[in-house]
Amino acid sequence: MQVKADITQQNSQPLRVVIAGGSMSGLCAGLALHCIGCDVEIFERASYQGVTPTFGSVQSHGAAVVVQMEINQFLAEHGISIPEAVGMTSCKRQYITGDGSIIWEESTPQVMISWDMLYHQLRKVFPDERYHQGNSVIGFQLSDDCVVVHFEDEREEKCDLLIGADGVDSTIRQQLILNAMPQYAGYIAWRGLIDENVLSSDVAKFFADKFTFFNGPSMQTLCYLVPGPNGELDEGKRRLNWLWYFNVSDGEELNAVMTNHQGRVRRFFMPQGEVREEVVQQMRVVAKRYLPEIFQYFFELTDKPFIQPIYDLSVPRMVFGRVCLIGDAAFVVRPHTAAGISKAVTNAIELAQGLQESGGDVVAALEQWEPIQLAMGNYLKVLGVTLGNRSRLGHPFGEFKIHGC
Numbered sequence: 290m291q292v293k294a295d296i297t298q299q300n301s302q303p304l305r306v307v308i309a310g311g312s313m314s315g316l317c318a319g320l321a322l323h324c325i326g327c328d329v330e331i332f333e334r335a336s337y338q339g340v341t342p343t344f345g346s347v348q349s350h351g352a353a354v355v356v357q358m359e360i361n362q363f364l365a366e367h368g369i370s371i372p373e374a375v376g377m378t379s380c381k382r383q384y385i386t387g388d389g390s391i392i393w394e395e396s397t398p399q400v401m402i403s404w405d406m407l408y409h410q411l412r413k414v415f416p417d418e419r420y421h422q423g424n425s426v427i428g429f430q431l432s433d434d435c436v437v438v439h440f441e442d443e444r445e446e447k448c449d450l451l452i453g454a455d456g457v458d459s460t461i462r463q464q465l466i467l468n469a470m471p472q473y474a475g476y477i478a479w480r481g482l483i484d485e486n487v488l489s490s491d492v493a494k495f496f497a498d499k500f501t502f503f504n505g506p507s508m509q510t511l512c513y514l515v516p517g518p519n520g521e522l523d524e525g526k527r528r529l530n531w532l533w534y535f536n537v538s539d540g541e542e543l544n545a546v547m548t549n550h551q552g553r554v555r556r557f558f559m560p561q562g563e564v565r566e567e568v569v570q571q572m573r574v575v576a577k578r579y580l581p582e583i584f585q586y587f588f589e590l591t592d593k594p595f596i597q598p599i600y601d602l603s604v605p606r607m608v609f610g611r612v613c614l615i616g617d618a619a620f621v622v623r624p625h626t627a628a629g630i631s632k633a634v635t636n637a638i639e640l641a642q643g644l645q646e647s648g649g650d651v652v653a654a655l656e657q658w659e660p661i662q663l664a665m666g667n668y669l670k671v672l673g674v675t676l677g678n679r680s681r682l683g684h685p686f687g688e689f690k691i692h693g694c
């Protein structure tokens with residue numbers, strides 16, 4: 290790992306940093322600050338028992354991440370394998386009509402890596418002894434010269450800086466800002482993964498190396514290939530990842546969709562295997578009426594689709610003395626931007642730079658850091674809403690309602 294500089298050179302004691310949340314933003318901040326000599330520890334609520342971590346507070350399920358420039362740079366700086374070696378290249382976007390013919394193509398080269406792969410690469414370079422799973426932060430006390438962090442098991446940790454990287458349902462944010470809650474955007478993403486070898490060779494070829502979109506009435510479907518479950522990139526061993534953005538009104542209808550087979554209402558994610566069969570059956574009817582045959586087929590083929598409701602979140606402030614919010618704890622932007630992780634990376638990199646420039650003066654560094662991060666978060670939020678509106682997502686259409694069953 291490349292160590293850029295050591296802010297302990299300016300301070301007698303290394304800065305003690307506690308990070309709540311060990312997913313993308315927590316790990317990126319942890320690495321960036323560890324590399325400048327901070328005494329960092331990450332506390333993650335989930336006990337991963339081996340592998341699959343979270344994706345937007347949920348299991349990743351093989352989701353792919355578009356490797357934006359910021360991610361690329363960050364990985365390179367930390368000596369992590371070049372994404373091309375572990376990622377999949379998509380050369381263009383193609384848009385299809387209801388009968389499956391291509392109406393528009395554009396060249397948009399991009400590399401995608403699997404979420405799991407990115408997480409494992411980051412975890413590999415962050416010291417194990419500083420990453421604590423199964424540790425839930427429940428609150429903190431802030432004073433002028435330190436923060437005392439409280440854990441569920443009644444332990445406490447004292448630090449110079451507390452970073453809330455605890456995602457959309459952030460405990461740290463809820464202690465700081467009472468009225469900044471995620472707002473449901475009026476639509477959900479149905480999602481699924483299909484093994485490439487299940488597809489006929491014609492179908493697999495049609496979708497290989499591209500993003501394919503279909504825009505229907507107030508709905509959008511898209512699909513692309515992602516690496517296999519263990520990062521496989523060989524033809525036939527990859528998976529097709531599809532998404533179907535579909536309007537579901539808030540309240541009764543959303544509750545019906547998000548009530549799992551055990552009667553529990555999920556809020557931010559409905560995992561594979563928990564969606565009720567009645568709900569899947571209703572969606573099959575809608576798919577038959579509105580989607581091109583190929584997407585109907587994907588829905589049929591997917592054994593266990595899962596659901597991610599789309600939320601917007603923005604905060605008026607990210608800094609509160611010696612406490613700051615990063616990643617989805619501060620801004621949740623719509624997935625159309627494909628920028629959630631690059632935003633988290635930017636928050637982390639610029640925080641480390643600010644701390645270096647201030648010689649380890651936490652309060653001064655955070656004051657400098659905040660305005661640019663707020664501007665970026667607000668910009669991406671607006672961009673996501675604009676992209677969603679352009680496809681009339683979240684805007685009522687037609688007579689379809691998913692019933693309570």
Ligand SMILES: Cc1cc2nc3c(=O)[nH]c(=O)nc-3n(C[C@H](O)[C@H](O)[C@H](O)COP(=O)(O)OP(=O)(O)OC[C@H]3O[C@@H](n4cnc5c(N)ncnc54)[C@H](O)[C@@H]3O)c2cc1C
Binds near residue numbers: 457459478630
């Ligand atoms: C459908 C969909 C598709 C997306 N596609 C992309 C994409 O292609 N590219 C992209 O860049 N982004 C994408 N995103 C966004 C991306 O998933 C998020 O921006 C990113 O996961 C945010 O990371 P995070 O670490 O801030 O939050 P999270 O991933 O939510 O992690 C928060 C972590 O904090 C932990 N935690 C929570 N509370 C506590 C606590 N009290 N104490 C300790 N730990 C706690 C959680 O267990 C979790 O591990 C997508 C999002 C959606 C919904």
